[in-house]
Amino acid sequence: MDEEQTIRAIEAIQWDYEEALVPESIHYIQNDDLVMIKNEKSTSVYANKVVRYHRTIHEVKDVIAYFEGSPLSWWVRSSSDSSELEKQLLTLGFQYYDTYRGLAKKLxxxxxxxxxxxxxxxxxxxxxxxxxxxxxxxxxxxxxxxxxxxxxxxxxxxxxxxxxxxxxxxxxxxxxxxxxxxxxxxxxxxxxxxxxxxxxxxxxxxxxxxxxxxxxxxxxxxELAVTQARLGTSEPILRKSGFREYTTYKQYVRE
Structure with missing residues (x-):
């Protein structure tokens, strides 16, 4: 796997579940530039979330509208232009909640x-x-x-x-x-x-x-082990065990 494929494998931990176990109330949008999950029967920010977003800030409001007012979390992958997205989310009522390291290890x-x-x-x-x-x-x-x-x-x-x-x-x-x-x-x-x-x-x-x-x-x-480790928890041990950081995610939440 190249670096981008590894990052996508890290992100898939949030949505790659056994299809037969996914109830009808859960809806997935999965594109190269957008991955999000909506659960009609839950108001949890862990059940309603944007996992990947590589579109312009002009489409952010359309994505939020998809969740029909439900609380949600937005996982912002750090990049050279992610600060613009973060500012837009703050403007729209989101609050910074946590930071996760995207870690992986080739087995x-x-x-x-x-x-x-x-x-x-x-x-x-x-x-x-x-x-x-x-x-x-x-x-x-x-x-x-x-x-x-x-x-x-x-x-x-x-x-x-x-x-x-x-x-x-x-x-x-x-x-x-x-x-x-x-x-x-x-x-x-x-x-x-x-x-x-x-x-x-x-x-x-x-x-x-x-x-x-x-x-x-x-x-x-x-071939690969991946995780999203919350900052300050298991991250140091994982690094000592040979896991490498591929990216960082900032979790923003709107209740």
Whole structure:
């Protein structure tokens, strides 16, 4: 893959899902210069978003109108002329929310790190453990915990799924988790969420969890691993593990 193809693979983490799992309420617009997703049954800025925009600022209002007043997020890819788009979004009521690094790594031979145990999530108990770890890290409330358990359990029953979940164990105690998905063509691994309990950080668990997933992806024939890492979170560890920054995204939100 050349650099532009790699960047597009990074962006695809936001929309390349199994088609059979996409409900009728979700609509995709996918062109070379515009990718956006609208969910008629959600007001979440993560469900309604502009992922790629390479048009003039004169068409920004038309894109916003497509969402029919729903809250949305706009992912601005940094470039020599992106500041003009950012100014236009601010003028139209958007606020800067976060920054993400578009990271990728070409998959080569990966050295396994065997200090910890990793388990693919398959059982109800595994699902519960996966969600409990994530909940402690991110502060889920009871409603969010139940929704996450239901979502993961349902996904694991889907016969044509391209992704899954992993838990990391330290002395048989769940201390870390990860989510992953493969691209439709099977060449790209999407890393779409991972974490380690605060009290277990600094032991190399995250890097071990990452190495384990990269080894499995390479066995499956993947050529590239990609992620969008929020600034100040997993980014430093990913860089130490050989991931390279290809671009930066600024997330703007209009509630």
């Amino acid at each position: 080569t031979e990966e050295a396994p790190i065997s200090e910890f145990t990793f388990r693919e999530v398959n059982t109800e108990e595994d699902v519960q453990a996966h969600v409990e770890v994530a909940a402690k890290i991110w502060g889920y409330d009871d409603e969010a915990i139940q929704a996450a358990v239901t979502e993961r359990a349902s996904y694991l029953q889907f016969p044509d799924r391209r992704g899954g979940y992993t838990i990391a164990l330290d002395n048989n105690k769940p201390v870390g988790y990860s989510n992953y998905r493969y691209s439709k063509d099977g060449k790209v691994l999407y890393l779409n969420g991972a974490g380690v309990l605060p009290e277990n950080r600094g032991k190399g668990i995250y890097r071990s969890l990452l190495a384990d997933r990269l080894i499995e992806a390479r066995k499956r024939g993947c």
